Amino acid sequence: MVDAAASRTHPSSQLLANLRHELTQWLPFARMRPDHVEAFCAAASLVYFAPGETVLDPASGKVEALLCVRQGSVGGRKGLAETVGAFEYTAGDLFPVGALLAGRAVTSTYTASDDLFCLRVPAETVQSLLRSSAPFADFLNGRVAHILELSRQAMRAHWAGDALAAQSLETRLSELPARQPLACTPDTPLLEALTDMHRRRVGSVLVLGGAGELLGILTRHDILGRVTLPQRSLQTSISEVMSAPVQGLEEHRTLHDAALLMSRHGIRHVPVLSQGRVVNVVSERDLFRRQQLSLKQLGADVRAAVDPQAWRLQAGRIRQFAHQLLEQGVGPRQLTELISQLNDLLTVQIVAGLAAERGLVLDDPDDGAAWLAFGSEGRGEQTVATDQDNGIVFADPGDAGAVGDDTRRERWRALGEAVNLELAACGYPLCKGGVMAGNSNCCLSVTQWCERITQWIERGEPEDLLHASIYADLRVLSGNTALAQPLQQLWSTHAKEATRFLRLMADNALRFAPPLNWRGALDLRQADGRPGLDLKRQGTAIFVDAARLYTLSHGLSALGTRERLEAVAPMLNVPESESGSWLTAFDFLQMLRLKLQLAPADSPLRPATPAGAADNPNLIDVESLPDIDRRMLKESIRVARGLQQRLSMDFLR
Numbered sequence: 001m002v003d004a005a006a007s008r009t010h011p012s013s014q015l016l017a018n019l020r021h022e023l024t025q026w027l028p029f030a031r032m033r034p035d036h037v038e039a040f041c042a043a044a045s046l047v048y049f050a051p052g053e054t055v056l057d058p059a060s061g062k063v064e065a066l067l068c069v070r071q072g073s074v075g076g077r078k079g080l081a082e083t084v085g086a087f088e089y090t091a092g093d094l095f096p097v098g099a100l101l102a103g104r105a106v107t108s109t110y111t112a113s114d115d116l117f118c119l120r121v122p123a124e125t126v127q128s129l130l131r132s133s134a135p136f137a138d139f140l141n142g143r144v145a146h147i148l149e150l151s152r153q154a155m156r157a158h159w160a161g162d163a164l165a166a167q168s169l170e171t172r173l174s175e176l177p178a179r180q181p182l183a184c185t186p187d188t189p190l191l192e193a194l195t196d197m198h199r200r201r202v203g204s205v206l207v208l209g210g211a212g213e214l215l216g217i218l219t220r221h222d223i224l225g226r227v228t229l230p231q232r233s234l235q236t237s238i239s240e241v242m243s244a245p246v247q248g249l250e251e252h253r254t255l256h257d258a259a260l261l262m263s264r265h266g267i268r269h270v271p272v273l274s275q276g277r278v279v280n281v282v283s284e285r286d287l288f289r290r291q292q293l294s295l296k297q298l299g300a301d302v303r304a305a306v307d308p309q310a311w312r313l314q315a316g317r318i319r320q321f322a323h324q325l326l327e328q329g330v331g332p333r334q335l336t337e338l339i340s341q342l343n344d345l346l347t348v349q350i351v352a353g354l355a356a357e358r359g360l361v362l363d364d365p366d367d368g369a370a371w372l373a374f375g376s377e378g379r380g381e382q383t384v385a386t387d388q389d390n391g392i393v394f395a396d397p398g399d400a401g402a403v404g405d406d407t408r409r410e411r412w413r414a415l416g417e418a419v420n421l422e423l424a425a426c427g428y429p430l431c432k433g434g435v436m437a438g439n440s441n442c443c444l445s446v447t448q449w450c451e452r453i454t455q456w457i458e459r460g461e462p463e464d465l466l467h468a469s470i471y472a473d474l475r476v477l478s479g480n481t482a483l484a485q486p487l488q489q490l491w492s493t494h495a496k497e498a499t500r501f502l503r504l505m506a507d508n509a510l511r512f513a514p515p516l517n518w519r520g521a522l523d524l525r526q527a528d529g530r531p532g533l534d535l536k537r538q539g540t541a542i543f544v545d546a547a548r549l550y551t552l553s554h555g556l557s558a559l560g561t562r563e564r565l566e567a568v569a570p571m572l573n574v575p576e577s578e579s580g581s582w583l584t585a586f587d588f589l590q591m592l593r594l595k596l597q598l599a600p601a602d603s604p605l606r607p608a609t610p611a612g613a614a615d616n617p618n619l620i621d622v623e624s625l626p627d628i629d630r631r632m633l634k635e636s637i638r639v640a641r642g643l644q645q646r647l648s649m650d651f652l653r
Contacts, residue, residue: 076095465504
């Protein structure tokens with residue numbers, strides 16, 4: 001190591017100005033006050049490391065300074081492994097943050113990859129800046145989460161331009177402005193209740209019991225059908241016309257949860273509860289007052305669609321709605337759940353319409369069927385360009401005189417094929433792997449499905465399990481839900497006892513390594529004939545596969561990837577910092593996928609497609625990303641690698 005500034009006690013003012021300008025191109029300096037950046041520069045000395053020279057290692061002792069890469073790159077590795085756990089820092093990166101904040105030695109070995117120039121700032125200066133500069137402290141204390149939030153802000157600005165962003169759907173209901181809800185007792189006359197609604201200019205009145213418990217609700221939209229047309233006397237007690245029971249949410253839930261509840265149940269008002277008592281009311285207007293499209297209205301329009309022309313129109317509106325929500329900064333978890341919710345509604349309408357044309361009744365208790373969603377739709381994580389993964393389970397013959405399995409399968413399979421083709425016409429691509437209800441191996445009786453799943457779990461070959469993982473993400477969309485329960489129970493109870501099955505599933509989960517090279521930098525070699533990174537196969541799929549495997553091995557019934565990771569983390573004794581990084585990285589990769597899929601066809605995010613090559617909606621040109629997104633992408637891929645390493649230790653030792 002050579003200290004290039006050791007002979008100079010006080011750097012010149014011109015040198016400080018140049019250095020300050022250089023640093024403000026990077027985070028966190030771009031958000032710090034000029035005097036705080038100048039204090040960092042004034043305390044810094046320039047140090048040089050030759051290629052291959054050790055910068056820091058566990059034997060170096062307690063970390064005494066923070067290093068900022070100015071030119072070149074530094075690689076690191078944990079323990080003795082040359083590749084596993086490798087990472088890389090480039091211009092603008094700060095290290096070793098964790099060891100410096102904890103006042104300990106590093107646990108990794110850092111080596112200069114090429115000619116490396118770093119700014120070395122003493123720990124005393126770093127501690128002083130931590131106390132005086134909030135952006136500096138926030139960045140060092142929560143680096144990954146901070147980068148993610150800055151990336152979200154940059155993305156929102158890119159998509160929305162100068163438009164005012166809507167209130168985040170991640171806001172907890174307890175954080176909303178407090179409003180005293182209009183309420184009355186069950187014996188209140190309609191005249192009094194309606195007069196109060198008119199005077200307060202509100203769209204609903206709650207009905208509360210003697211202890212303040214929620215009994216019912218009457219909304220402005222109920223009055224026509226329940227009061228006006230039946231010509232009810234205005235002296236009628238409100239309890240006779242109120243809606244009950246009422247769908248409410250505890251105050252720790254979010255606006256996103258309220259939006260989903262409104263869409264799912266076709267309601268416009270959601271009471272907010274604190275330990276069972278009403279403290280607020282959220283209306284549809286509160287949620288989407290700045291939106292041109294209303295989730296509730298869009299859901300109602302989808303439910304009203306009864307023919308192919310209407311189905312295809314609503315499918316386009318769903319994609320338009322997704323684009324609008326992304327512009328407004330809605331998070332990836334909320335956005336994929338909303339997309340899945342609306343796609344569910346559309347699929348249910350298509351299945352019901354085409355079944356009625358054929359005289360089929362799905363919810364027939366003796367001779368019905370259930371429409372199943374697998375894969376990302378089963379998990380409630382559909383993006384805009386997700387293809388179909390679905391199936392049908394139909395009732396077993398009840399007696400010797402009943403219609404046989406072959407006849408049943410053919411009539412349900414024909415329905416499945418019709419639905420698959422209509423969904424494709426609506427813009428949902430056919431599954432390349434053939435996981436669709438129109439294929440005979442995805443349209444089976446209860447017994448046949450159970451035999452197939454049992455075969456996979458007990459005796460399945462490795463190639464079978466490449467597809468079996470899709471079916472483990474099973475959810476019923478419509479029809480006789482009881483028919484699917486034996487299938488779901490097999491996955492949640494039988495799989496956890498099958499050691500061989502879990503090991504093979506782990507092998508499958510590890511088949512695609514995170515795209516990092518031996519130095520820990522992003523490996524952007526050819527993908528599908530083009531340079532780029534596949535955000536699904538090389539990114540989100542790593543988290544999806546790991547979450548599914550841990551869920552199966554613990555006999556849990558959770559379906560969503562986030563829900564699964566949150567459920568298994570305590571069982572694995574994983575620190576919150578590590579499990580939190582899983583969720584942060586997965587969210588970012590999902591957000592980047594949505595950004596890519598909603599971008600125009602000529603967007604620089606999309607690598608050029610060679611003649612004859614199939615389009616991959618998840619392939620991104622990393623070099624076209626803003627600096628903050630590239631940094632977060634690299635962090636997310638590193639987290640994915642750590643999760644795979646944990647998976648390998650837990651299942652393949």
